[in-house]
Amino acid sequence: MAEIIIPRGAFELHLRDLPPVSGANTLKVDERLESAMATVMSRGDNAALAARIHDAFGIVLPSGPQRVSNGVEAFIGVGPGVWLAVFEKAGPQRASKLAASLAGLASVADQTSAYAVLRITGEAAREVLSRGAFIDFDPSVFGPGSAAVTTISHIGVSIWRIDDAPTFEVALFRSYADSFWHWLTTTCTALGVGLVRHGGSARI
Amino acid sequence: MRIPCPYCGERDGAEFTYCGDASPVRPAADAGEAAFVDYVYMRSNPAGEISEHWYHGQGCRNWLIVKRNTRTHVISAAMLAKGSAP
Amino acid sequence: MxxxxxxxxxxxxxxxxxxxxxxxxxxxxxxxxxxxxxxxxxxxxxxxxxxxxxxxxxxxxxxxxxxxxxxxxxxxxxxxxxxxxxxxxxxxxxxxxxxxxxxxxxxxxxxxxxxxxxxxxxYYKTFMWPASFWEKVYEPLIRRAAGLGKASTQPDPDIYDKAHAFCDVLVVGSGPAGLSAALAASQAKARVILVEDDWLLGGRLLCEDQDIDGAPAVDWVRRIEGILTAMPNVSMLRRATVFGAYDGGTFGAVERIADHLAEPKPGVPRQRLWKICAKRTILATGAIERPLPFGGNDLPGIMMAAAVRAYATRFAALPGNEIVIYTTTDSGWAAARDLTGCGANITAIIDARASAPKGAARFAASAGIRVFENAVVVDASGGRRLRSLKLRSADGKIFELTADVLAISGGWNPVMGIGCNLGSRPVWSDAIHAFVLANPPAGMTLAGSAAGRFSLAEALDDGHRAGAAAAADLGFSPPPTKIPPCSEDATGSMPLWHVEGAKQKVFVDFQHDVTDADIGLAAQEGFRSVEHLKRYTTLGMATDQGRLGQVNGQALLARHLGKTLAETGTILSRPPFLPVAIGAFAGHHREMNFRPERRTASHDWAAENGAVFVDSGPWKRAQWFAIPSDQDWLDSVTREATAVRASVGVCDVSTLGKIDIHGPDAGIFLDRLYINMFSTLAVGKARYGVMLREDGFVLDDGTTTRLADDHYFMTTTTANAVKIMQHVDYCRQVLWPELNVQAVSVTEQWAQFAVAGPNSRLLLQKVFPDLDLSNDAFPYMSAIAVTWMGVPARIFRLSFSGELAFEVAVPARYGDALVRILMREGRDLGVVAYGTEALGVLRIEKGHPAGNELSGQTTATDLGFGRMMSQKKDYVGRVLAVRPALTDPMRPSLVGLRPAARSERLRGGAHILPLSSENRADNDLGYVTSVAFSPMMGSWIGLGLVSGGQGRIGERLRAYDPVRNGDVEIEICSPVFVDPEGVRVRG
Amino acid sequence: MRYSIFALARGALTKHRHWHPAWRDAAPNGPYDVIIVGGGGHGLATAYYLAKIHGVKKVAVLERGWIGGGNAGRNTTIIRSNYGLDGNTQFYEWSMKLWEGLEQDLNYNAMVSQRGVLNLYHGDAQRDAYARRGNAMRLHGVDAELVDRDAVRSMAPFLNFDAARFPIQGGLLQRRGGTARHDAVVWGYARAASNLGVDIVQNCEVTGFVRSPEGRMIGVETTRGKIMGGKIGMAVAGHSSQVAEMAGLRLPIESHVLQAFVTEALKPLLPGVITFGAGHFYVSQSDKGGLVFGGDIDGYNSYAQRGNLPVVEDVCEGGMALMPMIGRVRMLRSWGGIMDMSMDGSPIIDRSPIDGLYLNAGWCYGGFKATPASGWCFAHLLARDEPHPVAASFRLDRFATGRVIDEKGQGAQPNLH
Incomplete structure (x- = not known):
């Protein structure tokens, strides 16, 4: 069978229908399909794990709910001794390579397909997210590099802030994508915020 | 209710699942039926301070021990259950 | 006009x-x-x-x-x-x-x-005879007469949404105290949220002719509003009501976004529910004027003095041409001054106090107003509107005055409902003749009239102090601010609860028609606590929640009992402070959006192929796939099940919970979770396991596979996926923290499909041509991780159907691709897609328990797994599972059932009774848990839990189902209907 | 004086001067044959039946506040006997039979209104579970009907049938179920018991127990002094653990808060009680016109008689999923009752391990509807020292033996019952 199988984004159909141009009071949104993700769970020696990760990626593993990135790879704290590793433009085998490199120090579970990740950029992003999540997104509290695992509209989400634009990424289990999209669009409509497709995907 | 998760910070109580008094400790495997009956069913049910188990299922997925007053709902402490005695 | x-x-x-x-x-x-x-x-x-x-x-x-x-x-x-x-x-x-x-x-x-x-x-004393008349006659009459408005019977067309906010200082109310507080706190750089019920800020300042800083108070309001608006650390919610205080500094508020429009703009919510998390709160909610007691005090035209003042001052509307003021307060006189200033015709002022306040006589004389001091109104009369009133002076003389409006002012009750929500109890203050909140909850301050400080100057000062103190408390440094000078207003008052000699009813609770006499009767009949009074008379239970009349009623009770209000006390106010639309609490979680929906990776493919979906917890699963030649659902299901047994079928089983369990102690950990052993499982092998609750009843079941020495892959039932993840975390974090085990849900990572039927190997071989899937290389209960077209995949040799079967898992992004390839490659084998119904048929034919049998009321032995319970190790539930009631041989246990007459239908939930027994509970032997039409058996079959279980095989009983008029003779049989030797599964 | 329309008419002519207190506000006057701790519905009903059925002469009911101030006054007034497990079914049905004759028995109109209780189902498995329950009820001689979607529609056309996340497929209907006026039940029992000589002592908090040298309970210490009694019955649901602790007992019970809500009054809208099988929501309409509704307990131990916002939202979400026409109807009041949640969801009416002390506890959601039968059976136990047959399963030792009565199959996690 010489054929190529195509991965499907959880938000693919919704995003297809968005206009590509941004205007006043719009939010740019796209789905992160080129990244690989994995849950990294320490086997107890957090210091050794942090050292190994620092050696491999130049990343200081955060001990709390933060995201630390080297521009290509990022580790996001989601629980004590548990991180979500995100690799930009990585292939489907990335998680097993990570597992091999952290052998003995961490257990690794591939979650590349488990999460649908929306990147949301724009002035209104903070207000839109705070409609759904009971999290203080004030810049003094939730600046770039902050992360939180919580819920929006009865859906479990992980949210991290990337930059000052502000850009946020929201990761949720992919089966919830349609319901999440409904929440996002109705909330944006209520706020008078338009959704537009992100042009390309920035490397951060 | 706001629960101060030691990892995530203070969060709304709706993110947590309650699992009751944290004081009963699972008896040793050979402790006998009566010990297990007591562990599984009997509760002090105090009106006042209680140490209890909450699961931050919509957050860091950790079991917490929360010290809370059942008359006022005031929470005085919260810690990860792993490695803490109730 | x-x-x-x-x-x-x-x-x-x-x-x-x-x-x-x-x-x-x-x-x-x-x-x-x-x-x-x-x-x-x-x-x-x-x-x-x-x-x-x-x-x-x-x-x-x-x-x-x-x-x-x-x-x-x-x-x-x-x-x-x-x-x-x-x-x-x-x-x-x-x-x-x-x-x-x-x-x-x-x-x-x-x-x-x-x-x-x-x-x-x-009503407690009558309508008891005859008993049957209550529902038929009396109650319908009472219900029709009661109630107020009619609710619509059509769905609410508007939308509602929800929002969250955080602040250092929450200020409730924007009168003089609230504005001062917000200003002080925000100038200290605290994050402030100011919430105002009205569409305008200002509170009482909008309704009174007062001066602040040498100019009309309204100008000051606008100036402060401008300052606050410009501050980035201040948010203001107008048309919003804080309706409740909850634990941990959480407050609920509802914002009325579009109630002032004929209808909301498309997409814009009508109302929004705010959940506000505040470190400090200042209640500046003002005070409400008390009515006065006299006969006929409910006639149209009798109004609160503050209301008449507000209509004149804020709205430029006079409710009448011949106004009389009846007061026990200085504010009644202030109202008179404002009204006169608006050009109203006040003919008389009656002050029940011994003397009117200083300067009153001069004002009245200059305005040509008659003054009655030390006099009370006894009765008001008119038909559907006030025409005249009778008053009595201290010496007993009766005067009659004509009036079309009587403005009454009987004192002020601070508004502190929110402050009581967390259990703080109001106490009576003899100084201001009102209940006050002496001990508000931690982090909350009352300011201005809400704290019983009624004058404007006090409100400005009090608000400022409260705002500055709240900010300082949080570590901010409030800059010094000058409190502006303002007009003086006197706040003297005298309580007056009762009038002697009224000929007409004296109303206490206006909406509910509770009168002075009702309060007396309640006290006479022994309803002597304020709670009993409320419940017996309905005092304070109307839509105004007693805001107007409750204290008056409680005072009357105290009077009847010869006690003081300090002794009898008042009722604790509970949320909501003002009635809140149910829609606002629900937000968009209503109708189709009540709960989120979970869709599998094959959802779109299934929909394209005629799937009818069924709710399986939050998931949507294909129940069956209808094709044009199917007459009905049973046709579809029978066709699918038959095809699986005859050739091959594909079913999405992704919704089963999947948990990755890692770590050096993973095997020991699983031994303690399951009744059977997992540490001995070889890598590359799967095993069926059963878990108990600690009380010894079955919690869940599923297969768990060992993928590496330190890596197991557990599956759970769809229904219990979340619960088991929580249980796994409990066991590793709380029960056995010393075990080195990591666990995470990977349910969503893998799209997993059952490929079942005698031709399943043929089909899989086409899709995975490089693999050896033969019996020798890949026997029953094996598992292998492979790479399929560049992506990781897993193949398991598992069977729920009893056929030769596999389960194939790929990352969910590729699930859609996989199912399409499976169906394409299987076309010449006659592959069918099958749904949850056919899945059910196949498992019932094999006697596998599922959700209906895992009811939380069954033991491992009940379900035929008794022999799996290991004697060699500790596990959750081991000790309590052997209690007498759980091991009673007469407990209902799992059996198969068939109708004695093969054409008859069985139904789940029917009870099982001996033949020709009476239909009585003591003949009850058990019930039918699951049924299906079995294409293999050519009849309906079922599983059931029957007392004596396996011992009754061959026995004839009956499935009694009176709620569906069913009574079917059945034969008890083995629960395994198809291939009891298990030949097919190993084929 | 007997209550009747004629007595009311006489009152109308005489300014109602002839009415006496509904019950005597008694001072403690021991020793008593039986002391009931707790002046809620269960305690008062127990006292009434002790006096009436068993002829016990000296009975006292001790209430720490005002009678009916606990859960008797903080519930959603529903009465029903649609239970499926043996032990529960016959007990709640006996309660229902007592409700049906209660007003004539007490000469007090408690507004027992049998307008039906309809439990909706939304899937085949739920339908079969309701069929199982309905069939069990029928085997116990209780009325139960399984009705289909069309029948539900004809009863309650305003429900959401067409745009539902979990569409209604039908329901289990008990026509004899309904509501009763909760406060009136308390006052009616109090009046009737008082008329039979029972001492109802209010503002009398039990602070300890008095034991004989052999360890038998022979009295109670109270805020109004020591009161001696031959037998002591506890009926303090919500605070059972607190009172039991004074006796040195631990119980298989946790106290949880259950919120309930009422809307502003409306003209008649709902026929009876409706429960939503796919969410946490149930509703009825009071005679005054308010929609009385509720859902699940908040789910954490509490004695605070108040809950939190997430449950309010959850309940209203259920309401709007089921009947989206109530969106503009306003919630007027909320309240919280302290539920005595037992480990299997079923109550305890039994002797305690201490001689002379008897338990009536663990009512979970079932307390109000159980009032008459609970009183009846507890009186039987107190008077005869043996369990009444219809309450014979409600034993304290069932947790040790495993003979639990677990309707929901949730095991020993009381916040899930």
Whole structure:
């Protein structure tokens, strides 16, 4: 069978229908399909794990709910001794390579397909997210590099802030994508915020 | 209710699942039926301070021990259950 | 027209048309519905709850008990809406309520004639005979007479949403105290949220002719509003009510976004529920004026003095031409001054106190107003409106005055409901003759009138202090601020709870028609606590929640008992502070969006292929796939199940919970979770396992595979996936923290498909041509991780159907691709897609327990897994599973059932009884748990839990199902109907 | 004086001067044959039946506040006997039979209104579970009907049938179920018991127990002094653990808060009680016109008689899923009751391990509807020292033996019952 199988984004159909141009009071949104993700769970020696990760990626593993990135790879704290590793433009085998490199120090579970990740950029992003999540997104509290695992509209989400634009990424289990999209669009409509497709995907 | 998760910070109580008094400790495997009956069913049910188990299922997925007053709902402490005695 | 030529905060350039009870009227932008009705001279606006007495507008605020209307029409009709809180809009339509046929001529007002019988609690004493008449006669009559407005029976067309906010200081109310507090806290750089119920900031300052800083108070309000608006650390919510205080500094508020419009703009919510998390809170919620007791004190035209003052000052509307003021407070006189300033005709002021305040005589003389000191109003009369009143001076002399408006002022009750929500109890203050909140909850301060400090100067000062203190408490440094000078207002008052000699009813709770006499009767009959009083008389249970009359009623009770109000106390206020629309609490979680929906990776493919979906917890699963030749659902299901047994079928089983369990101690850990052993499982092998709760009953089941020495892959039932993940975390974090085990849900990572049937190997071989899937290389209960077209995949040799079968898992992004390839490659094998119903048929034919059998009431032994319970190790539930009641041999246990007459249908939930026994509970042997039409057996088959279980095989019993008129003779058999030797599965 | 329309008419002519207190506000006057701790519905009913059925002469009911101030006054007034497990079914049915004759028995109109209780189902498995329950009820002689979607529609056309996340497929209907006026039940029992000589002592908090040298309970210490009694019955649901602790007992019970809500009054809208099978929501309409509704307990131990916002939202979400026409109807009041949640969801009416002390506890959601039968059976136990047959399963030792009565199959996690 010489054929190529195509991965499907959880938000693919919704995003297809968005206009590509941004205007006043719009939010740019796209789905992160080129990244690989994995849950990294320490086997107890957090210091050794942090050292190994620092050696491999130049990343200081955060001990709390933060995201630390080297521009290509990022580790996001989601629980004590548990991180979500995100690799930009990585292939489907990335998680097993990570597992091999952290052998003995961490257990690794591939979650590349488990999460649908929306990147949301724009002035209104903070207000839109705070409609759904009971999290203080004030810049003094939730600046770039902050992360939180919580819920929006009865859906479990992980949210991290990337930059000052502000850009946020929201990761949720992919089966919830349609319901999440409904929440996002109705909330944006209520706020008078338009959704537009992100042009390309920035490397951060 | 706001629960101060030691990892995530203070969060709304709706993110947590309650699992009751944290004081009963699972008896040793050979402790006998009566010990297990007591562990599984009997509760002090105090009106006042209680140490209890909450699961931050919509957050860091950790079991917490929360010290809370059942008359006022005031929470005085919260810690990860792993490695803490109730 | 009662509209003043000038003044007020209405925009005379923007007239608005509206309709009340079919009559076309007009008001202005800036009016409330009530003020517009006042301006139009409308007196009669509603009927009371019980006696259907005519009622007019009493107040100018949300405490209004009388002027309740049904606003709007059709699906948007909104019963019991306070006219005093409705901002007037163009085209507004309102109807009066609780009257038939019309407001002016209400036949139900006959109740008023029977009122000598209809005392407090009269219904407890009658309507008992004959017993059957209650539901048929008495109750329908009572229900029809009671109630107020009619609810729409059409779905609410508007949308609601929710929002969250955090702040350092939450200020509730924007009167002088609230604005001062917000200003002080925000200047200290604290994050402040200011919430105001009205559409304008200012509170009482909008309704009184006061000066601040040498200019009209309204100018000061606008200046402060400008300052606050410019501050980035201040958010303001207007048209928003803080309705409740909850634990941990959480507050609920509802914002009315579009209630002042005829209808919301498309996509814009009508209301929004705010959950606000505040570190400190300042309640600056003001105070409410108390009514005064006298006969007929409910006649239209009798209004609160503060309301008359507000209508004149803010809305430029005078409710009458011949106004009498009856007061026990200095603020009654202040009202008189403001009204005179507006040009109102005040003919008399009656002050029940021994003497009027200083300067009163001069003011009255200059305005030509008669003054009665030390006098009380005894009765008011008129028909459907006030015409005259009778007063009695201290020496017993009776005077009669004509009046069309009587403005009454009986003292002030601080508004502190929110402060009581967390259990703080109000205490009586003899200094201000009102209940105050002496011990508000931690982090909360009351300021201004809400704290019983009624003068304007006190409010400005108090608010400032509270705001600065709250900020300082949080580590901010408030800059020094000068409190502006303002006009002086006296705040003296005298409580007056009762009047002797009234000929007519003296109302205490206006809406519920609770009278002075009702309170007396309750006390006489032993209802002596304020709680009993409330429940027996319904005092304070109306839509105004007793805001107006409750304290008056409690004072009367104290008087009857010879106690003080400090002794009898008051009721704790509970949320919501003001009634809140149910829609606002629900937000968009209603109808189709009640709960989120989970869709599998193959959802779109299934929909394209005729799938009918079924709810499986939050998931949508394909129940069956209808093709045109199927006559009905049973046809589809039978076709699918038959095809699986004959050739091959594909079913999405992704919804099963999947948990990755890692770590050096993973095997030991699983041994403690399951009743059977997992540490001995070889890598590359799968095993079926059963878990118990600690009380010994079955919790869940599933297969778990060992993928590496330190890596297991657990599956759970769909229904229990979340619960088991929690259980796994509990066991590793709480019970056995010493074990080195990591666990995470990977349910969503893998799209997993069962490929079942004698041709399943052929099909899989086409899709995975490089693999050796032969029996020798890949026997039953094996597992392998492979790479499929560049992506990781897993193949398991598992079978729920009893056929030769596999499960294939790929990352969910590729699930859609995989199912399409499986179906394409299987076309020449006659592959079918099968849904949960066929899955059910196949598992029932094999006697596998599922959700209906894992009811939480069954033991491992009940389900035939007794022998799996290991004796060699500790596991959750081991000890309690052997208690006498759980090991009783007469416990119902799993059996198979078939109808004795093969053509008969079985139904789940039927009870199992001996043949020709009486239909009595003591003959009950068990019940039918699951049924299916078995294509293999050619009949309906079932599983059941039957006392004596396996011992009854071959016995004839009956499945008794009276709720569906069923009574079917059945034969008990083995639960394994198909291939009991298990040949196929190993084929 | 007997209550009747004629007595009311006489009152109308005489300014109602002839009415006496509904019950005597008694001072403690021991020793008593039986002391009931707790002046809620269960305690008062127990006292009434002790006096009436068993002829016990000296009975006292001790209430720490005002009678009916606990859960009797903080519930959603529903009465029903649609239980499926043996032990529960016959007990709640006996209660229902007592409700049906209660007003004539007490000469007090408690507004027992049998307008039906309809439990909706939304899937085949739920339908079969309701069928199982309905069939069990029928085997116990209780009325139960399984009705289909069309029948539900004809009963309650305003429900959401067409745009539902979990569409209604039908329901289990008990026509004899309904509501009763909760406060009136308390006052009616109090009046009737008082008329039979029972001392109802209010503002009398039990602070300890008095034991004989052999360890038998022979009295109670109270804020109004020591009161001696031959037998002591506890009926303090919500606070059972607190009172039991004074006796040195631990119980298989946790106290949880259950919120309930009422809307502003409306003209008649709902026919009976409706429960939503796919969410946490149930509703009825009071005679005054308010929609009375509720859902699940908040789910954490509490004695605070108040709950939190997430449950309010959850309940209203259920309401709007089921009947989206109530969106503009306003919630007027909320309240919280302290539920005695037992470990299997079923109550305890039994002797305690201490001689002379008897337990009536663990009512979970079932307390109000159980009032008459609970009183009846507890009186039987107190008077005869043996369990009444219809309450014979409600034993304290069932947790040790495993003979639990777990309707929901949730095991020993009381916040899930």
């Amino acid at each position: 009662n509209r003043l030529e000038s003044g007020g905060l209405i925009d005379r350039g923007k007239p608005l048309n509206f309709v009340f009870d079919g009559k076309k009227l007009a008001g202005y932008e800036g009016d409330t519905l009530a003020s517009a009705l006042v301006a139009n001279g409308v007196r009669l606006v509603g009927r009371s709850f019980k006696y259907h007495r005519p009622r007019g507008i009493l107040t100018a605020g949300s405490e209004e008990p009388n002027a309740l209307v049904t606003l709007r029409t059709g699906a948007r009709s909104e019963p019991n809406t306070r006219a005093t809180s409705v901002q007037l809009f163009e085209g507004l339509v309102a109807e009066s309520q609780n009257r038939w046929p019309t407001l002016g001529f209400d036949l139900m007002s006959l109740n008023n004639l029977l009122s000598p019988m209809f005392t407090a609690g009269f």
